[in-house]
Amino acid sequence: MLRLNKKTSYLYLVAALFLLIFPFVYESRTLLILLTQVFIFAMFAMSYDLLLGYTGIVSFGHAMFFGIGAYTIGIFMKSYEPSFYYLLLAFVVTVLLTGIISFFIGLLTLRLKSHFYAMLTLAFSGLFLVLAEKWRSLTYGNDGFTFRVPDLLKDRTDFYLISLVLMILVFLILRRFIQSPLGRVIQAIRENEQRTESLGFHVLHYKIIASVVSGVIAGVAGMLYSISLRFVNTSVFSIDITLDALLMTIIGGVGTLVGAVIGSGLIEFAHHWLTEMAKVHWIFERWIIFFGIIYILVVMFFPQGIVGTLKNLKFRKNNRQESK
């Protein structure tokens, strides 16, 4: 899968170009905002996929990095003036904070069985949620706060384009990262940890690197998220955000970056659509149930997700033709 063939590359290019000119041809504010949301969550889901799909680490606290990014930008914009300079500063602080925290958590738990990382990240994101609720002087507690954004990011269309470009950048960076020698080792860890260790690679180092890269990208996605809302509250730390990333990655396809993007589109659109349906019947208000059931079924029967399953089908077809 690593060497993309020409056809797939063209397909991505066409899709990207289409999305790039989209806001100029079709005018719909709702759709624009929804698509911006899709791009932001796609970044978040791709960062999650680096852990789950490529390294084989299950994290249940990815929301904590997302939330740190969201709160950092909010606090900077609120406490100081919303200028480009402070935007950059907030970005640097987000990268540093998420990097340090993911490094620390990784160091603590990644040498143990996979359960520990899942549990500890869950517990730590719970801690951050409590922190955001209790540290009222900085976070304004549960209600959160609104803030102004730099002029540069005010226009919805501009912000749409910025998010799109950033998403493509994250995609390219992560793809490059995965194809690098370091990324190969990370995938080797997913396939067989003992063997990688006995080949002389210090598995813990590589796992920590993966967790730091993933945490930093999640923090950046969180920044964009709260910029798009111009508002931040404790919900960015909630388990729902982690679950979103999990659903997007699993349903889209683990171990494929495109899968995360497709999953993000599916979940965000379905979420939007099902919330509309709630007016028709109250059961749609509990839309999470449908996703939960689909998610369980996917984990059980299509552990590769949409993209992975399609790829397998194609692979099998090609094999059959060759053998004829």
Added chain:
Amino acid sequence: MDVFVNLTLNGLATGMLIFLLAAGLTLIFGLMDVLNFAHGGLFAWGAYSGIWIYSSTGSFIIGMIGAVATGFLLGWITEKWIIKPVYGNHVQQILITLGLMLVLSELLKVVWGPNQISASPPDVLKGSWEVAGIVIIKYRVFIIAIGLLMFLGVQYILKKTKIGLVVRAGVMNKEMVQSLGINIQKVFMFVFMAGAGMAALGGVLLGPYSGVIHAGMGMEFAILAFIVVVIGGMGSFPGSILAAILVGLSGSFMAYYVPDLSLAVNMLLMAVVLIFRPQGLFGLKG
């Protein structure tokens, strides 16, 4: 003195509730290598169904029995249709049990509505005793008693009965148990159902203790139970009660003296244990 005794009792009672949740978690993990992220969901289901039966029949004992029965039933369904198909694949197991947690807690809102439900102790356990000028709330003592009884009961089963022997042997080496001609699948099922039943019992006991139940409480207590399991050691039953009491006590004292740090202290405790003794204070395997 008054404050001290009450904080201790409060901490012990909370500790017992966490223990009921953590005991199942640790035994299931020790035996089956499955970390059940849906355990908090079973806990919340026990609370809702138990309180519902209690308020419609008026008898708390029937409510408790109903909760345990719900736990058994859900445990049976979970083991048979959710855990067994993905047995042996760790990542899939973790993912699927979290999905189940999601479905279970959303289903609660569908069945009983999204609002909080209030609960109060039965008349016998309402009010308090006064011993040497110290007010002791009856219901807390009741929870502690039930928790200790459950601990002794499970300890008895583990140490003195045949099935307990098989479970203990299974925790040590399940391939060996299997090759000696024992159907380990049945033992898995038994332990899973027992663990689910205990979690459900903990849930229904929590209802009158905190006064209200809500769908998010499963996750809240599950996080505490995970902390307990890590501190006590994965798979260690005595470790789970000691760590649960530790977490309960530190929670109640910190909540009184430094309320903002109560969760942070437990996390810190867990971090220290993970650094110096990753297999837990009483754990067998890391």
